[in-house]
Amino acid sequence: MARAATTSDAFNAVAEPRRREILSYLAMRERPVGEIVAALRLDQPSVSKHLGVLRKVGLVRVRCEGRHKFYQTNAAAIQPMHEWTREFEKFWQHQLIRVKERAEKRVSDDRQKPNPHS
Amino acid sequence: MARAATTSDAFNAVAEPRRREILSYLAMRERPVGEIVAALRLDQPSVSKHLGVLRKVGLVRVRCEGRHKFYQTNAAAIQPMHEWTREFEKFWQHQLIRVKERAEKRVSDDRQKPNPHS
DNA sequence: TTGACATATTCCCATATAAGCATGTAATTT
């Protein structure tokens, strides 16, 4: 089997760095395609294709107005990723605590036997 | 250009659902490869390859002991993804509030003009 | 040493990109 399609879910869609930039850019407020092209300095067809992927997985919403299409990030579609990564929060906290403990132990060891290199 | 390598960063590595399962399974405590194979019911070469990808991007750590290799999730490597998704938290909260407001408005409209279909 | 066990690596293949470029389509203006 090949790699899963970029359009199969939010995780795959967001793996592409340019799509993450687009999502960040469109989070605050909606923008027409041309502004995305100008702001992120990408080719217009490239932006259209990225937006197509993001649309298919529900990460952006479109509003048509004349010949402009205003895209905006649908933040709710990112929430499941946030929840998944949150699973690991307690573990990296534990890891940080242990790193801190080891650092503090080194300091107290240095007080016992200071400056071993001199 | 083709799609970025799965080994290019955590976002790409985690796009594969099986790798996410492996990370969840290895978050709590380290496990030898054989247990991953048994628990997730995957082929052993497949697990080894997935672990290789996860190792390259620092999402798992290995401890060798005889002929066993104990893998464990390196939760700290997931934190950047958590931070990136957090950017959007305030926006989905706003969206939920507006959904709630519209729902409440519908209820009060119904009180004004109840049961329009009867 | 030989064999059993645990894990990694290699080869093949169907599939899916993303970029670049050209072209198509729809709405607007002149």
Added chain:
DNA sequence: AAATTACATGCTTATATGGGAATATGTCAA
């Protein structure tokens, strides 16, 4: 109607994938 603007789509190409099967590597045990 013709020209212009704003996007979308189609094409080609280099590249990477994940699964399956076979095989290699490394470690322990008898």
